[in-house]
Amino acid sequence: MSLPNQHTISVMVENRPGVLARVSGLFARRGFNINSLAVSATEDPEISRMTVVTTGDTRELEQIIKQLNKLIDVITIYDHTDENLIEREIALIKVHATVENRSEIMQLTTVFRAEIVNITPSDETMIIEITGDQNRVDAFLETLAKFDVLELVRTGKIALVRGARAT
Amino acid sequence: MSLPNQHTISVMVENRPGVLARVSGLFARRGFNINSLAVSATEDPEISRMTVVTTGDTRELEQIIKQLNKLIDVITIYDHTDENLIEREIALIKVHATVENRSEIMQLTTVFRAEIVNITPSDETMIIEITGDQNRVDAFLETLAKFDVLELVRTGKIALVRGARAT
Numbered sequence: 253m254s255l256p257n258q259h260t261i262s263v264m265v266e267n268r269p270g271v272l273a274r275v276s277g278l279f280a281r282r283g284f285n286i287n288s289l290a291v292s293a294t295e296d297p298e299i300s301r302m303t304v305v306t307t308g309d310t311r312e313l314e315q316i317i318k319q320l321n322k323l324i325d326v327i328t329i330y331d332h333t334d335e336n337l338i339e340r341e342i343a344l345i346k347v348h349a350t351v352e353n354r355s356e357i358m359q360l361t362t363v364f365r366a367e368i369v370n371i372t373p374s375d376e377t378m379i380i381e382i383t384g385d386q387n388r389v390d391a392f393l394e395t396l397a398k399f400d401v402l403e404l405v406r407t408g409k410i411a412l413v414r415g416a417r418a419t
Numbered sequence: 420m421s422l423p424n425q426h427t428i429s430v431m432v433e434n435r436p437g438v439l440a441r442v443s444g445l446f447a448r449r450g451f452n453i454n455s456l457a458v459s460a461t462e463d464p465e466i467s468r469m470t471v472v473t474t475g476d477t478r479e480l481e482q483i484i485k486q487l488n489k490l491i492d493v494i495t496i497y498d499h500t501d502e503n504l505i506e507r508e509i510a511l512i513k514v515h516a517t518v519e520n521r522s523e524i525m526q527l528t529t530v531f532r533a534e535i536v537n538i539t540p541s542d543e544t545m546i547i548e549i550t551g552d553q554n555r556v557d558a559f560l561e562t563l564a565k566f567d568v569l570e571l572v573r574t575g576k577i578a579l580v581r582g583a584r585a586t
Contacts, residue, residue, distance in 0.1 A: 262572070270447035272456065273440055280437035288459040289439065292508075292573035295560075301572050338537050338546050340509050341459075344579045370505050372582035379505050379579055383550050393462075402583060405429070405468050406459035407574035412511045412546055415539035416569060 258287070258307050260337070260411055263320060264327040267293060267300040271325040275302065278319055284308050288341075288408025299327060303410045330413070337411045339385045343393065344369070348400035349378040357399060364392045377402065385409075425454070426480050427504070427578055430469040430487060431494040434460060438492040442469065445486055451475050455508075455575025466494060470577045497580070504578045506552045510560065511536075515567035516545040524566060531559045544569065552576075 265271045272291060279286055287305045294301045306313065310333070320326050349357050349371075357378065361368055366382035382392045386409055393404070432438045439458060446453055454472040461468045473480065477500070487493050516524050516538075524545065528535055533549035549559045553576055560571070 267452070269450050269452045272453055273444040273447040276443055277440040280440040283436050285434070285436045286439055286458070288457075290455075290457050290572075290574040291453070292455040292575040294573075295564075295568045295571040303572060303574075338511060338548075340511060340536075340548055341574065342507050342509050342550060342577065344505060344507060344577055346579055346583075348583075369507075370581050375583040377581075377583050379581065381505075381507055381550075383509060383548075397462075401462045403579055404462040405457075405470060405577045405579060406461075407457040407470075407508065407577050408459040410509065410511055410572045410574050412513050412570055412572060414537050414544075414546065416513075416515075416542040416544050 257309070258305060259313055260332040260409060261304050261317065262330040262332065262411065263302040263304060264294070265300050265302060266325040266327065267298055268325070271300070274323055274325065275320065278316060279306065282312065282316055284312070284316060288406070290408040290410050303408065305409050332411055332413070336414050338414060339409050339411045340383060341386060341389055341407045341409045342381060342383050343389050343404060343406040345380045345382070345393070345396060345401060346403040347378050347380065347396060348376055348402055350376055353399060360395055364388070364395070366392060424476070425472060425474050427499040427576060428471050428484065429497040429499065429578065430471060431461070432467050432469060433492040433494065434465055434467040435492070438467070441490055441492065442487065445483060446473065449479060449483055451479070451483060455573065457575040457577050470575065472576050499578055499580070503581050505581060506576050506578045507550060508553060508556055508574045508576045509548060509550050510556050510571060510573040512547045512549070512560070512563060512568060513570040514545050514547065514563060515543055515569055517543055520566060527562055531555070531562070533559060
């Protein structure tokens with residue numbers, strides 16, 4: 253489901269100013285790029301959950317996780333490598349849909365079970381929403397690449413392990 | 420659609436290590452909490468798009484935007500205040516679904532057009548996916564609050580303006 257060397261980790265942190273800067277600073281100091289990051293509140297508004305997708309050496313990542321654990325704002329870290337996950341993300345894609353290609357774009361949207369969420373006829377634009385795991389979103393974006401994609405925004409991945417956690 | 424004083428901004432940045440730390444550090448230094456953040460690559464893999472949702476004084480935010488514009492890695496900023504947006508986020512919710520309350524949870528899931536994406540009978544857990552704008556996700560989470568929510572993860576909001584941009 254993931255690219256080689258791609259890691260997904262969830263970091264539960266205190267929801268207060270500066271935490272995000274400290275966590276992302278730790279990745280930056282080790283030269284680790286963050287492919288995607290999604291941060292939002294949890295069932296406890298005092299706690300935020302960060303889902304980090306990063307690419308790099310596994311042992312180097314272990315060092316980063318050790319250092320994250322030392323940060324006072326970090327509550328728990330889940331390294332999802334080899335875990336049985338439910339993964340999701342959304343992308344919104346704005347395309348220039350002309351009279352000529354509009355029906356082809358609509359057919360592809362149906363095939364991928366994506367959804368057209370806005371059409372603005374005056375400037376021939378369309379916004380399409382797709383939800384799924386990373387592979388599905390990537391495949392849809394590849395299919396749309398031959399059209400005129402004006403804007404694209406993705407949430408980045410979120411993930412939960414199937415079943416209750418043993419810990 | 421949004422809470423009072425809640426602002427959504429999109430920041431297009433160079434996709435390289437350290438950018439996220441610099442951008443989030445700027446918010447932190449002014450004591451601005453980030454309610455949610457979604458960062459991922461765009462149609463151009465060299466460019467990432469950050470969707471920041473923050474709560475605070477409008478004039479203070481204007482100062483932050485000015486400073487963000489001075490960062491070398493920042494390409495463009497869109498302040499979405501008063502814009503006509505398509506907004507989306509996903510939440511994954513793991514609930515303890517017993518024999519007694521399972522059918523009620525399933526009914527609520529249908530009402531909200533959410534989706535059950537995993538059931539683990541051995542430990543009576545269920546993972547539900549909901550997609551929509553912030554109000555819809557919030558309303559569903561409020562409805563589920565009376566059940567035993569074991570884990571919750573949200574992507575945070577992403578947004579596109581309807582129609583082509585004038586700029």
